[in-house]
Amino acid sequence: MRNTGxxxxxxxxxxxxxxxxxxxxxxxxxxxxxxxxxxxGTRSSSWPEDAxxxxxxxxxxxxSKHPKAARAFVEFMLSERGQRVAMERGVFPINPKYRVQGxxxxxxxxxxxxxxxLRSYFDVDVNNIYDDDIARSATSR
Numbered sequence: 001m002r003n004t005g006x007x008x009x010x011x012x013x014x015x016x017x018x019x020x021x022x023x024x025x026x027x028x029x030x031x032x033x034x035x036x037x038x039x040x041g042t043r044s045s046s047w048p049e050d051a052x053x054x055x056x057x058x059x060x061x062x063x064s065k066h067p068k069a070a071r072a073f074v075e076f077m078l079s080e081r082g083q084r085v086a087m088e089r090g091v092f093p094i095n096p097k098y099r100v101q102g103x104x105x106x107x108x109x110x111x112x113x114x115x116x117x118l119r120s121y122f123d124v125d126v127n128n129i130y131d132d133d134i135a136r137s138a139t140s141r
Contacts, residue, residue: 096122 014026058077060070076082083093087100090111099119102108112119 092118092121096120 017023018026058074060067060074064070077086078095080098083095083098087093087098087108088102088106090100090107092100092111100108100112101119102112118124
């Protein structure tokens with residue numbers, strides 16, 4: 001713990017504490033929120049080779065008060081227009097036929113730059129280095 005300053009509740013807070021000089025580096029979950037806060041003089045361009053790829057979760061909760069509206073939203077997000085809206089925010093598409101494209105300086109292009117030019121997760125081999133047995137043994141100590 002002595003090498004860790006604090007654990008922020010939100011990954012989007014990490015760039016601000018680094019930019020203020022409170023810490024030399026910070027670790028966060030890369031997501032579109034990371035591109036909303038771009039601090040002058042800082043960069044967030046470390047993409048580990050075996051980084052986790054996590055699609056943004058979406059679903060309909062059992063017992064939802066408005067299941068028809070929820071279904072319409074999910075259907076929209078899975079449509080071409082919905083995927084394009086998500087990509088504009090720097091979220092990678094879940095459909096292999098779409099590629100992240102945006103205007104220079106946009107959140108979409110920041111996501112592409114952050115991942116070293118990647119425009120779709122379907123364009124690369126994904127490695128899974130997670131070991132459930134190791135994780136369980138570490139938490140059971």
